[in-house]
Amino acid sequence: MTLGPFVNEPVLELRRGEVRDALSRGMAALERKLPLRVPAMIGERRIDGETLLSTDPGDREQVVAVATRATGQDARRAVEVVSAAAGAWASVAAEERALILLRSAAWMRERRHELAALCVRECGKPWAEADADVAEAIDFLEYYARGALALDRGASVLQVPGERNHMRYAARGVCAVIAPWNFPLAIPTGMLAAALATGNAGVLKPAEQSPACGAMVVEALRAGGVPPDAVALLPGAGDAGAALVRDPRVHTIAFTGSASVGAEIIAAAARVRGDQSHIKRVIAEMGGKNCVIVDSDADLDEAIPAIVRSAFVYAGQKCSAAARVLVHEGIADALLERVAGAVATLQIGQADVFGTDVGPLIDEEAQRRVLRYTKLAADEGVIVAAREPEVDGRGWFCPASVVTGLPADSAILRDEIFGPLLAIERVRDVEDALDRVEALPFALTGGLFCRNPQTVQSVAARSPVGNLYVNRHITGAMVGRQPFGGNRLSGSGAKAGGPDYLLQFVEGRVVTENTLRHGLVV
Amino acid sequence: MQSPAEREILEVGSRLLTSADSSVHSPVRAIDKRALERASQDAELRTALLRFVDVAPACRSPADLAAHLIGFLGELHERPLPLDAAMRMGSSKAARAALGRAAAAGVRHVAHRFIVAEQPGDAEKVLRSLWSEGVTTSVDLLGEATLSSQEADRYAQRCLDTLDSLAGIYAALAPMPQLEADSIGPIPRANLSVKVSALTPLLRPDAPELGERDAMPRLRALLRRAKERDVHLHVDMESFDSREAVTELVLSLLGEDEFRDGPSAGLVLQAYLTDSPELCERIVAWAERSARAQPLVVRLVKGAYWDHEVVDARQHGWRSPVFEVKAECDRNFEALTVRLLKTRSHLRAAIASHNLRSVAHAIVANRALGGQPRDVEFQVLRGLGDELQRALVREGLRVRTYCPIGDLVAGMAYLVRRLLENTSNQSFLADQVRGRPLEELLAAP
Numbered sequence: 001m002t003l004g005p006f007v008n009e010p011v012l013e014l015r016r017g018e019v020r021d022a023l024s025r026g027m028a029a030l031e032r033k034l035p036l037r038v039p040a041m042i043g044e045r046r047i048d049g050e051t052l053l054s055t056d057p058g059d060r061e062q063v064v065a066v067a068t069r070a071t072g073q074d075a076r077r078a079v080e081v082v083s084a085a086a087g088a089w090a091s092v093a094a095e096e097r098a099l100i101l102l103r104s105a106a107w108m109r110e111r112r113h114e115l116a117a118l119c120v121r122e123c124g125k126p127w128a129e130a131d132a133d134v135a136e137a138i139d140f141l142e143y144y145a146r147g148a149l150a151l152d153r154g155a156s157v158l159q160v161p162g163e164r165n166h167m168r169y170a171a172r173g174v175c176a177v178i179a180p181w182n183f184p185l186a187i188p189t190g191m192l193a194a195a196l197a198t199g200n201a202g203v204l205k206p207a208e209q210s211p212a213c214g215a216m217v218v219e220a221l222r223a224g225g226v227p228p229d230a231v232a233l234l235p236g237a238g239d240a241g242a243a244l245v246r247d248p249r250v251h252t253i254a255f256t257g258s259a260s261v262g263a264e265i266i267a268a269a270a271r272v273r274g275d276q277s278h279i280k281r282v283i284a285e286m287g288g289k290n291c292v293i294v295d296s297d298a299d300l301d302e303a304i305p306a307i308v309r310s311a312f313v314y315a316g317q318k319c320s321a322a323a324r325v326l327v328h329e330g331i332a333d334a335l336l337e338r339v340a341g342a343v344a345t346l347q348i349g350q351a352d353v354f355g356t357d358v359g360p361l362i363d364e365e366a367q368r369r370v371l372r373y374t375k376l377a378a379d380e381g382v383i384v385a386a387r388e389p390e391v392d393g394r395g396w397f398c399p400a401s402v403v404t405g406l407p408a409d410s411a412i413l414r415d416e417i418f419g420p421l422l423a424i425e426r427v428r429d430v431e432d433a434l435d436r437v438e439a440l441p442f443a444l445t446g447g448l449f450c451r452n453p454q455t456v457q458s459v460a461a462r463s464p465v466g467n468l469y470v471n472r473h474i475t476g477a478m479v480g481r482q483p484f485g486g487n488r489l490s491g492s493g494a495k496a497g498g499p500d501y502l503l504q505f506v507e508g509r510v511v512t513e514n515t516l517r518h519g520l521v522v
Numbered sequence: 523m524q525s526p527a528e529r530e531i532l533e534v535g536s537r538l539l540t541s542a543d544s545s546v547h548s549p550v551r552a553i554d555k556r557a558l559e560r561a562s563q564d565a566e567l568r569t570a571l572l573r574f575v576d577v578a579p580a581c582r583s584p585a586d587l588a589a590h591l592i593g594f595l596g597e598l599h600e601r602p603l604p605l606d607a608a609m610r611m612g613s614s615k616a617a618r619a620a621l622g623r624a625a626a627a628g629v630r631h632v633a634h635r636f637i638v639a640e641q642p643g644d645a646e647k648v649l650r651s652l653w654s655e656g657v658t659t660s661v662d663l664l665g666e667a668t669l670s671s672q673e674a675d676r677y678a679q680r681c682l683d684t685l686d687s688l689a690g691i692y693a694a695l696a697p698m699p700q701l702e703a704d705s706i707g708p709i710p711r712a713n714l715s716v717k718v719s720a721l722t723p724l725l726r727p728d729a730p731e732l733g734e735r736d737a738m739p740r741l742r743a744l745l746r747r748a749k750e751r752d753v754h755l756h757v758d759m760e761s762f763d764s765r766e767a768v769t770e771l772v773l774s775l776l777g778e779d780e781f782r783d784g785p786s787a788g789l790v791l792q793a794y795l796t797d798s799p800e801l802c803e804r805i806v807a808w809a810e811r812s813a814r815a816q817p818l819v820v821r822l823v824k825g826a827y828w829d830h831e832v833v834d835a836r837q838h839g840w841r842s843p844v845f846e847v848k849a850e851c852d853r854n855f856e857a858l859t860v861r862l863l864k865t866r867s868h869l870r871a872a873i874a875s876h877n878l879r880s881v882a883h884a885i886v887a888n889r890a891l892g893g894q895p896r897d898v899e900f901q902v903l904r905g906l907g908d909e910l911q912r913a914l915v916r917e918g919l920r921v922r923t924y925c926p927i928g929d930l931v932a933g934m935a936y937l938v939r940r941l942l943e944n945t946s947n948q949s950f951l952a953d954q955v956r957g958r959p960l961e962e963l964l965a966a967p
């Protein structure tokens with residue numbers, strides 16, 4: 001079977017009024033169904049339990065979903081069911097599995113307006129971002145379906161007379177997928193689709209902030225034809241995730257989230273428990289502290305909108321978001337003044353209003369954290385722009401700010417703040433900037449504004465980040481075009497949406513057959 | 523067999539072409555032409571030169587300029603001899619500085635062809651001398667991108683000041699009856715073109731109301747001043763992302779009672795947009811209903827953002843909003859020309875093109891529809907349409923030349939667009955330079 005070449009699912013053309021109207025209708029349709037119920041889904045069973053409320057980050061009174069808070073026992077039950085089904089799923093032909101993923105993609109495509117609306121409501125994503133989330137989820141399904149087919153053909157190995165060598169890839173078994181809330185559809189879909197496409201069975205533990213989006217991912221996969229026993233949904237908090245990590249029947253853990261939780265998971269997974277007869281593999285995609293370097297020849301007309309977009313869209317709650325700008329001292333004043341002016345025009349407001357740049361933060365804890373860092377910024381540096389939200393207090397809003405003049409050891413230059421706070425530093429030159437980038441433990445994304453091809457080359461050669469963007473915004477990696485993932489403490493895995501991602505979900509098996517019999521090659 | 527109209531177009535077009543050609547005698551022009559020809563034939567070289575022109579004003583020193591130039595040239599697989607020599611010059615410090623200075627002079631030279639002056643005050647000479655040749659203008663203020671409210675206010679203030687100074691400059695000039703009225707009535711002498719993207723930092727493709735609301739008070743202030751000073755105010759059209767906001771903004775402001783008696787104002791219709799016929803109908807309907815004393819001026823263009831629109835749509839997987847076959851765009855331009863000319867009593871058509879075929883077609887269509895020569899305005903860009911401008915004046919037609927004013931840094935985006943246009947292999951001007959036969963140049967698209 002061959003599928004047509006992969007193409008990215010087009011994002012909606014929001015510049016057309018009729019397209020915006022369709023999204024608003026999607027929102028109205030969703031709102032009639034709220035609150036959604038999200039049970040744990042284990043095999044055919046739907047298990048209710050203690051509840052976990054998912055509320056609209058823009059309005060704490062609005063309950064988006066009433067989810068089950070899965071327990072450690074639920075986690076073990078889920079692994080048991082999935083583990084029992086893993087063999088059967090692995091023996092389904094790769095072609096069939098690929099077709100199932102494509103049908104899941106089609107299911108999402110048919111509901112894309114409502115799915116985007118759910119992202120808006122549950123995670124406070126502005127429309128364009130929410131729509132891109134849906135499109136990326138579809139992309140992962142389409143991309144990994146194709147990748148798994150290619151992988152199923154095995155690897156080519158050397159052959160010499162008298163022996164036949166064959167290398168193929170087999171599923172590893174049960175994959176626990178532990179996802180963050182900030183790409184509530186795309187990231188869980190990507191990790192789960194990769195596991196399923198390569199013949200693993202999966203349990204999804206969505207973030208506690210986005211259980212309803214997580215449920216949609218499992219719904220889509222089941223609707224496409226993944227047997228209910230082969231994919232389970234385990235809504236809940238960190239403890240449910242931790243229980244999955246500990247379970248000896250889990251083979252692979254695909255995690256995306258913060259560096260601290262990632263390190264914890266890696267440590268917990270390293271321990272061989274009970275009758276466990278394998279080493280767990282952890283794929284961990286973690287946080288960042290992403291820097292944008294601006295050289296003296298940069299075009300500020302382009303650099304500034306790109307920086308502002310990278311730092312503030314979705315309130316800076318992307319792992320790829322810009323946190324620091326390292327600007328050549330020759331143009332630093334102009335840049336500071338113009339960034340401040342641009343930040344003052346940011347639209348802070350409800351995510352469902354077209355044109356909103358900065359929506360609410362995900363939850364109260366995030367708001368507290370960002371406000372704390374914002375205060376620290378004012379204490380340690382000079383705030384050059386602070387755009388206050390002009391919305392009522394029912395959501396987790398916070399100001400968008402820009403700070404400069406921080407001491408080199410400021411926590412603001414080191415910690416992942418994950419909010420709309422951007423630090424700007426003057427550097428002597430690009431080398432100076434690179435030294436600072438190299439001193440960071442994170443290496444996820446980075447940006448460079450510069451028009452000298454030689455400088456571009458040398459920065460690309462020295463920069464440690466997983467994804468370097470030159471003369472553009474540094475967020476919005478596209479499946480197949482910008483395989484995505486960090487280095488250092490930002491990630492341990494191969495790039496998501498890239499050619500080698502699936503290899504992490506399989507194990508190689510090589511068969512060598514002697515074909516020499518009495519001097520005859522048979 | 524050619525239709526009578528086609529024969530007439532060929533005849534008018536040939537006359538314009540001969541007349542335009544005979545006005546070229548400057549040796550500098552000849553060199554420019556050769557350089558442009560060379561650049562339009564070699565895509566890599568064209569890219570390298572455009573990248574250099576683009577970065578030139580941001581370079582800190584001649585040495586920095588030279589470093590960039592060498593960087594771009596270093597990426598070429600094949601270098602024309604003089605450029606190869608330039609690369610080798612980069613070896614010593616003094617030579618690099620000299621190379622940088624020479625390159626800077628080159629860029630300034632090219633820029634001055636398209637940009638009339640750095641400050642409105644310095645443009646007076648050019649505007650006056652054009653007037654005396656029988657040509658009026660529309661002034662355009664180049665500027666950096668507007669990213670903040672302060673920058674929008676500053677641009678609006680520059681526009682207000684320019685409205686005042688243009689009114690002053692033009693009031694002092696001798697009468698030029700053929701430029702000052704058409705069959706409908708008087709036409710203001712002075713004319714300013716403005717961009718909505720410079721009047722607000724909030725043009726958002728997914729929220730047109732936002733930009734509209736934010737730009738409205740600034741544009742209203744400009745309209746008031748334009749009315750006071752009797753200067754025509756024209757709102758340029760930009761990329762498709764902002765079309766809805768710009769169209770709604772202009773039509774809603776011009777519909778206000780306050781502006782019923784003036785100023786004269788207008789907007790732009792881009793024929794490369796596949797849905798431009800619908801927009802044209804909307805504008806025509808608006809104009810027919812409108813009670814404005816001075817009819818809306820509709821400037822018909824093909825569109826200056828073709829490459830951007832195509833790439834943007836490709837990157838997003840969208841259907842392209844523009845025609846992708848040049849002949850379709852050209853045919854649409856002619857159809858829209860006719861549609862606008864037919865609405866003569868309610869709106870004024872301005873045909874903005876350097877394509878002799880498009881221009882000759884409009885001349886003939888106007889005549890066929892019973893219009894006087896002065897009933898249609900022809901518009902050209904400074905530096906691109908200079909020869910055509912003279913030829914049109916000789917034909918007794920009403921010509922307006924679009925004159926950008928601004929410094930080099932601000933002008934770079936404009937300059938690169940013009941150079942792109944000039945060296946594109948789909949461009950009429952490049953065809954003309956390449957010496958394509960007259961019949962082909964003037965054939966129906």
Ligand SMILES: Cc1cc2nc3c(=O)[nH]c(=O)nc-3n(C[C@H](O)[C@H](O)[C@H](O)COP(=O)(O)OP(=O)(O)OC[C@H]3O[C@@H](n4cnc5c(N)ncnc54)[C@H](O)[C@@H]3O)c2cc1C
Pocket residue numbers: 757758759760790792794821823824825826827828844845846847848849850851874875876877880901902903923924943948949950951
């Ligand atoms: C006075 C004046 C004011 C102007 N104001 C504006 C304005 O407000 N907004 C604006 O957008 N432009 C404006 N323009 C620019 C104008 O759009 C370009 O100068 C014009 O597109 C060049 O067209 P032409 O008829 O001179 O040349 P031609 O060579 O006949 O046409 C070139 C044009 O054809 C189109 N084209 C190129 N390749 C293709 C293709 N493969 N398929 C389909 N179409 C193609 C493009 O639009 C390209 O610019 C203005 C021009 C003038 C003279």
Ligand SMILES: NC(=O)c1ccc[n+]([C@@H]2O[C@H](COP(=O)([O-])OP(=O)(O)OC[C@H]3O[C@@H](n4cnc5c(N)ncnc54)[C@H](O)[C@@H]3O)[C@@H](O)[C@H]2O)c1
Pocket residue numbers: 178179180181182183187205206207208236237238239240241242243245256257258259261262264265285286287288318319320416418444484485486490491
């Ligand atoms: N590198 C990437 O591709 C990428 C992409 C998106 C987000 N992120 C990162 O994710 C973080 C934001 O997401 P978050 O707030 O949801 O992260 P988080 O680490 O708090 O939570 C991620 C997931 O881990 C679960 N979890 C928490 N404690 C656990 C434990 N002890 N054992 C097992 N699971 C546990 C959570 O319930 C959630 O499902 C940021 O640091 C961001 O940079 C990285």
